[in-house]
Amino acid sequence: MISKKTKYTIHALVHLAKHKDSGPIQIKTIAETENIPKKFLEAILIDLRNKGYVASQKGRNGGYYINRDLKEMNFADIIRMFDGPIGMLPCVTYLYYEPCEECEDEETCAVRKIFKDVRDESVKILKAANLAEVIKTEKSLSRKKKK
Amino acid sequence: MISKKTKYTIHALVHLAKHKDSGPIQIKTIAETENIPKKFLEAILIDLRNKGYVASQKGRNGGYYINRDLKEMNFADIIRMFDGPIGMLPCVTYLYYEPCEECEDEETCAVRKIFKDVRDESVKILKAANLAEVIKTEKSLSRKKKK
DNA sequence: ATTTTGCCTATTGATTCGATAGGATAAATT
DNA sequence: AATTTATCCTATCGAATCAATAGGCAAAAT
Ligand code: FES
Ligand code: FES
Numbered sequence: 001m002i003s004k005k006t007k008y009t010i011h012a013l014v015h016l017a018k019h020k021d022s023g024p025i026q027i028k029t030i031a032e033t034e035n036i037p038k039k040f041l042e043a044i045l046i047d048l049r050n051k052g053y054v055a056s057q058k059g060r061n062g063g064y065y066i067n068r069d070l071k072e073m074n075f076a077d078i079i080r081m082f083d084g085p086i087g088m089l090p091c092v093t094y095l096y097y098e099p100c101e102e103c104e105d106e107e108t109c110a111v112r113k114i115f116k117d118v119r120d121e122s123v124k125i126l127k128a129a130n131l132a133e134v135i136k137t138e139k140s141l142s143r144k145k146k147k
Numbered sequence: 148m149i150s151k152k153t154k155y156t157i158h159a160l161v162h163l164a165k166h167k168d169s170g171p172i173q174i175k176t177i178a179e180t181e182n183i184p185k186k187f188l189e190a191i192l193i194d195l196r197n198k199g200y201v202a203s204q205k206g207r208n209g210g211y212y213i214n215r216d217l218k219e220m221n222f223a224d225i226i227r228m229f230d231g232p233i234g235m236l237p238c239v240t241y242l243y244y245e246p247c248e249e250c251e252d253e254e255t256c257a258v259r260k261i262f263k264d265v266r267d268e269s270v271k272i273l274k275a276a277n278l279a280e281v282i283k284t285e286k287s288l289s290r291k292k293k294k
Numbered sequence: 295a296t297t298t299t300g301c302c303t304a305t306t307g308a309t310t311c312g313a314t315a316g317g318a319t320a321a322a323t324t
Numbered sequence: 325a326a327t328t329t330a331t332c333c334t335a336t337c338g339a340a341t342c343a344a345t346a347g348g349c350a351a352a353a354t
Contacts, residue, residue, distance in 0.1 A: 001231070001232060001234075001235055001236070001237070002235045002236065003341090003342070003343085004342080004343065004344095005342080005343080007236065007247075007249070008249075010258055011249045011250075011258065014257075014258065026298095026299070026300090027299080027300075028299090034249045035248040035249050036249065037343080037344060037345085038345095039344065039345055039346080040343070040344055040345085042300080042301085043302095043344090045300085046300080046301060046302075049300095049301090056299095056300065056301090057299090057300085057352085058298095058299065058300050058301080058350075058351045058352055059297095059298065059299055059300075059350090059351050059352025059353055060297070060298045060299065060351095060352060060353040060354070061298080061299080061352085061353065062298080062299050062300060062351085062352075062353090063299080063300085064300090075261060084148070085148060087148075088148055088149045089148070089149065089154065090148070100154075101182040102154070102155075102158045102181045102182050102183065103158075107288065107292055108285065108288040108289045108292055109285075109288075110161075110281045110282070110284040110285035110288060111157055111158065111161065111281065113284055113288065114222060114272065114273070114276040114281070114284075117272050118268075118269050118272050118273065121265075121268045121269065121272065122265050122268065122269060125261065125264050125265050125268065126261070126265065129261040134257045134258065134261070135257070137257040137260055137261075138255065138256075138257035141254065141255040141256075141257060141260065142255045145252075145254055145255055150310090150311070150312085151311080151312065151313095152311080152312080171330095173329095173330070173331090174330085174331080175330090184312080184313060184314085185314095186313065186314055186315085187312070187313055187314085189331080189332085190313090190333095192331090193331080193332060193333080196331095196332090203330095203331065203332090204321085204330085204331085205319075205320045205321055205330065205331050205332080206319090206320050206321025206322055206328095206329065206330055206331075207320095207321060207322040207323065207328070207329045207330060208321085208322065208323095208329080208330080209320085209321070209322090209329080209330045209331060210330080210331085211331090
């Protein structure tokens with residue numbers, strides 16, 4: 001399971017992406033419409049800002065907004081930001097790689113092979129899920145339901 | 148990442164599967180050849196025994212052995228045993244399902260759609276990875292390397 | 295000047311993780 | 325029968341992580 005922090009992050013970013021052209025959006029607004037604890041969300045957004053994912057406007061009528069291309073922000077990177085690696089074993093991660101104490105030879109380790117396959121498939125899907133794509137999907141799901 | 152407990156469990160079961168016809172295998176042997184803390188492994192094996200995955204023989208020359216068909220033991224079930232759900236969100240798990248506070252309508256939630264895809268692919272691969280299959284894979288990887 | 299909003303530090307309680315200690319019980323060997 | 329070799333069981337440990345909140349400072353608009 002991903003952490004609540006990451007889940008909140010994803011929902012906040014999708015919210016910001018949806019209202020990209022409505023000027024800065026306040027923490028309070030996001031917290032209320034997405035049902036996220038306000039103070040927790042605050043900490044997340046500050047963090048996202050320091051990392052350069054979002055920008056902020058202080059003072060009255062302030063808030064947050066996305067200043068990047070939506071296509072550049074995908075779920076794989078968002079998950080890695082707070083939860084670390086996506087691969088389920090240290091030997092199948094890229095950025096967090098560590099060899100396995102239990103295994104003599106990584107190349108012939110069948111356990112590794114399985115988890116490598118899982119990781120590769122997962123990363124593929126999560127990379128494709130950028131914010132622009134997610135919004136598109138949401139619209140298409142809504143259309144489908146109305147019919 | 149899966150827990151060390153689950154990682155140890157997988158390696159222990161693969162070890163037992165490899166030596167299925169050599170009689171009971173002792174904790175000490177597994178712990179040493181697989182580099183698993185002995186006492187930790189002990190707790191795991193007792194647990195596996197109580198759940199019926201393995202059987203044991205007490206006293207001198209005792210140890211553990213698998214009494215099921217290897218095809219019936221797959222990675223998906225093993226992971227679920229100690230680490231719980233494979234899906235990354237409560238709304239995409241089967242046995243541990245919980246609705247998301249953040250989302251109004253599950254059917255039109257694009258976030259859920261992504262994570263559902265990841266879960267389905269992962270489970271597919273992990274279900275296919277039963278102990279018999281893993282041993283086969285290991286042999287084939289070794290052959291490939293020798294060439 | 296006042297209000298509104300983001301920014302920052304610090305702390306908290308709960309839970310989980312990984313690992314170990316110490317002894318009871320059972321079976322085979324001597 | 326005594327001894328050795330295993331598993332079995334209970335209990336506990338420190339460290340780390342998770343989720344959430346408190347309280348005040350800084351900046352910008354009215
Ligand atoms: S090398 Fe990582 S599980 Fe074998
Ligand atoms: S329903 Fe679970 S993320 Fe939307």
